[in-house]
Amino acid sequence: MSYDKSVSDHYLHGSLLEAIEAALPALGKTTENVTIEDLAPVDEFHIGGRLATDNLFEQLNFSEQGYIVDVGCGLGGAARYLASRYKNRVTGIDLTPEYIETGKALCSWLNLDEYITLEQGSALSMPFQDSSFDGGYMLHVGMNIDDKVSLFAEIFRVLKPGSTFGVYDIMRQNDGELIYPVPWATEGSTSKLSTPAQYKQAISDAGFEISKENNRRDFSLEFFKQQRAKTEANGGPPPLGLHTLMQESTSNKIKNMVDNLANDLIAPVEIIIQKV
Numbered sequence: 001m002s003y004d005k006s007v008s009d010h011y012l013h014g015s016l017l018e019a020i021e022a023a024l025p026a027l028g029k030t031t032e033n034v035t036i037e038d039l040a041p042v043d044e045f046h047i048g049g050r051l052a053t054d055n056l057f058e059q060l061n062f063s064e065q066g067y068i069v070d071v072g073c074g075l076g077g078a079a080r081y082l083a084s085r086y087k088n089r090v091t092g093i094d095l096t097p098e099y100i101e102t103g104k105a106l107c108s109w110l111n112l113d114e115y116i117t118l119e120q121g122s123a124l125s126m127p128f129q130d131s132s133f134d135g136g137y138m139l140h141v142g143m144n145i146d147d148k149v150s151l152f153a154e155i156f157r158v159l160k161p162g163s164t165f166g167v168y169d170i171m172r173q174n175d176g177e178l179i180y181p182v183p184w185a186t187e188g189s190t191s192k193l194s195t196p197a198q199y200k201q202a203i204s205d206a207g208f209e210i211s212k213e214n215n216r217r218d219f220s221l222e223f224f225k226q227q228r229a230k231t232e233a234n235g236g237p238p239p240l241g242l243h244t245l246m247q248e249s250t251s252n253k254i255k256n257m258v259d260n261l262a263n264d265l266i267a268p269v270e271i272i273i274q275k276v
Contacts, residue, residue: 004095004122007144007190011096011245017105019244026239031109036077036084039106042240043077045183046140046168047220047257047268053078055219056137056166059212059272062088066134069093069158071123072141076103076116083115091117091133093126095144124150128158135159137166140268143184146192148199152206159275165208167271171196173217176265179256181249183242196269208273217267224258 001009013019020042024030027038040050048055062068064087070079073092076099082088094100100120107116121127123138123145136159145151155165170184172193185191194202200210237243243250260266 003190008096010184010186010190012098013245013247014098016098016245017102020102020106020240023239023244034109036080036110039110039240040077040081041238042242042244043075043080043103043106045074045077045242045245047170048216048223050081051223052168052216052219052268053081053139056139056168056270057082057086059270060135060137060164060166062086062135062164065089067091067132069126069128069133069136069155071126071136071138071155073103073118074099074139075106076118078137078139079116079118080107080110080112083112084110087115089115091119091128093119093121093123095120095122124154126154126158130157131160132158133160133163135163135165137168139168140170140184142167142169142199143193144190148194148202149205152202152208156206156208156275161275163275165273165275167199167203167273168216168268169199170266171199171269173264173267176263178265179259181253182257182260183246183253193266196271199269199271203271203273207275209276210271210273212270212272214270215267216270217261217264220261220268221258224254224261
């Protein structure tokens with residue numbers, strides 16, 4: 001089995017769209033009136049969800065109606081949010097076919113098809129012309145990509161000069177044995193964490209300039225603390241959430257990730273970069 005197939009299979013649900021649709025009645029919604037806010041708990045698959053997306057986007061200052069690339073778009077939740085809030089056109093690419101097909105259906109439910117294009121493919125070989133995009137971002141993507149040098153060279157290629165790009169990835173902080181499984185990997189063979197220094201080297205080698213770096217470990221620990229308290233207060237998880245994606249493995253993966261965060265082995269980190 002190829003490495004890409006192993007990564008894609010890790011995220012495979014099997015009937016994801018049906019699971020999301022089946023949860024809508026508990027929200028009092030249908031595919032006709034579901035909102036971006038309703039879907040955010042399931043389609044923003046990164047630490048901090050919509051809060052983290054907002055924090056990153058506020059630093060990127062994309063021009064209204066700019067053409068943006070979402071590298072490793074997952075279900076396209078961040079792309080839909082960007083398109084609805086800022087009227088950007090967004091093209092997303094992701095390795096997992098089920099995520100792309102589900103994301104297209106969610107775009108249709110929300111009448112955002114004209115703003116968003118989702119394509120299945122590799123971030124290391126994107127089917128886009130040189131200098132196609134006015135900006136872009138990636139949210140929790142590099143943990144499955146070993147060759148960060150090629151990743152950022154490819155991102156540099158598809159961006160126009162003057163573009164801003166935002167990285168929000170989980171990065172290795174200190175040496176030590178990670179606890180698996182975690183949301184991005186069942187075991188170590190598909191977990192390709194790099195340190196912030198390794199990211200910045202790959203980013204600089206590609207030709208980008210780095211303008212900002214933010215370690216979001218404290219934010220992430222507080223986020224999970226609040227999520228746990230909310231789940232306990234409500235007697236269980238909401239109708240839609242990360243458990244919809246990860247099913248019965250959710251609690252174990254989240255617990256292990258939080259333990260790895262608490263042990264200061266990993267942290268989500270933002271890096272804001274420019275193609276000058």
